[in-house]
Amino acid sequence: METPLTHNISPGREPPDLAQYEKAGGYAGLRKALGMSPAEVQAAVKESNLRGRGGAGFPTAQKWSFVPMGDDAPRPKYLVCNADEMEPGTFKDRMLLEGDPHQLIEGIIISAYAIQADVAYVFLRWAYKLAARRMEGAIAEACRHGYLGKNILGSAYSLEMHLHVSAGRYMCGEETALLNALEGKRANPRAKPPYPQVSGLWGKPTIVNNVETLCNIPHILNQGAEWFKSLSRSDDGGTKLYGVSGRVKNPGIWELPMGTSIREILEEHARGMCDGYQFRGLLPGGASTDFVTAEHLDLAMDFDSMKKADSRLGTGTMIVLDDKTCPVGMLLNLEHFFAQESCGWCTPCWSGLSWIEQILQDMEEGRGRASDLELLESHTRLLGPGHTFCALAPGAAEPLQSGLKYFRDDFERHIHEKRCPWSQT
């Protein structure tokens, strides 16, 4: 089984420096790309069926295709790498940032070339201190060796790259909020349209791509779209970083073919539940995805299959709920997070989420009322897509609406028994 993204990564060891990265075949994809036209690079990525790995799964080449090209296009154009990994339960981009920074840098340069960007920013979350040091070192190394700066590798193409270390807020992961943060403002989302591809950073054409998405690009250029598609077990090309956390025997992260089943990830790689714990359900791709349960274990973890089960692939990092953990308590933890991280821009979000948190808190402390279930359900509808500027509130509604469906008996027990059945007292 091929694992292009993690091929150079060995946990606990220093990442490859530039010479080692080149020796392992690094920057060959960039050399190839520079011999092609930007349109040809975009076509190669389109052919590969690469879909964005930040959570939404938008086809990468299609995103790029909206950027104005040619001599009349507004300048400068920007390429932003979204490395603001803050989705609870998600720890995949950190491995790529720490483990093989040159792979990411090469992916950024090729992608920037494809849209003819002049400046690239890596928007990194503040907590990733080791990643910041390694990225900074690798960017400087790439500059010294002519991979960045003026006339890259003797071509007519030039690109500046800067690392921006955020001051921390979940909202910054949202693409338009991230642009506001880069401009030195509060990270509130922007109305779309205009889309960032046309009017993004400082009003100029801008592409925002996730770390894992960008790390795939050198391999697509180097080994071709057909090879990339052959790595996958589904229609989406490539491999995927899948993670598991919670009460499993071997929590961790693995690069596997896109479309690997939940069961295979959970049982073969995470080696099943810890002794004495039973599986009840899981959030398949971070905090803002719908629960799936035992009946869904044979689903393929790809964008379309997970959608058919009314959930989402999201970030592909699963959070497992066991029988000794209270589902209402878990939802309280999740909704507290979303309420706290809401930027306060849209009323349904800041008001609705703190209301939801209060209802769940009451239920956990024995003050639940029979009418609460209906109230929570109405909130999931009011927070659904279309009522807010960004996806934070709809994302917060996903675990709640599916939790109400799959763990209804547990909610009712809280109300009838006037206490949390899992609490010790």
Added chain:
Amino acid sequence: MLSEQERREIEAHARHYPNNRAVCIEALKIVQQHRGWVSNEGIADVAEALQMKPAELESVATFYNMIFRKQVGKHVILLCDSVSCWIMGYERLREHLGDRLGIRPGQTTADGRFTLLPNVCLGACDHAPVMMVDDMHYQDLDPPRIDEILASYRQEEKSSDGNAADS
């Protein structure tokens, strides 16, 4: 007034952006690094240097989790309270840390040594529960490990050469 060092560091970052305003978050971080936190004076100094209104800069400063607008202790403990750490029993660690330090989340010890803050997911969920102390990450935590870590910071302050804590 900004110190020479602060000014130089801010200017180096300002070159990465097409205008002065964009560097304001970095500038706040630089001031915090040198002064421990961002006081009203810190806001005024940065605002003046970047030709921003203090109130405008304040609205940015208070938005971001890691800009401290209140004084913090010498070491800031950030305990992850997000979902994977919650499942793995972070609440027990919060109680333990609170008992050992004699403070609740959001407070600073009387000797000014430690501030305890809850924090969102630190991105090491396969090694939950986790926390950070200043720039260091600590994983797979349990109460005995917490005691070791706290002792190492107390020890570090006593020893003149200030050995760094382990990871």
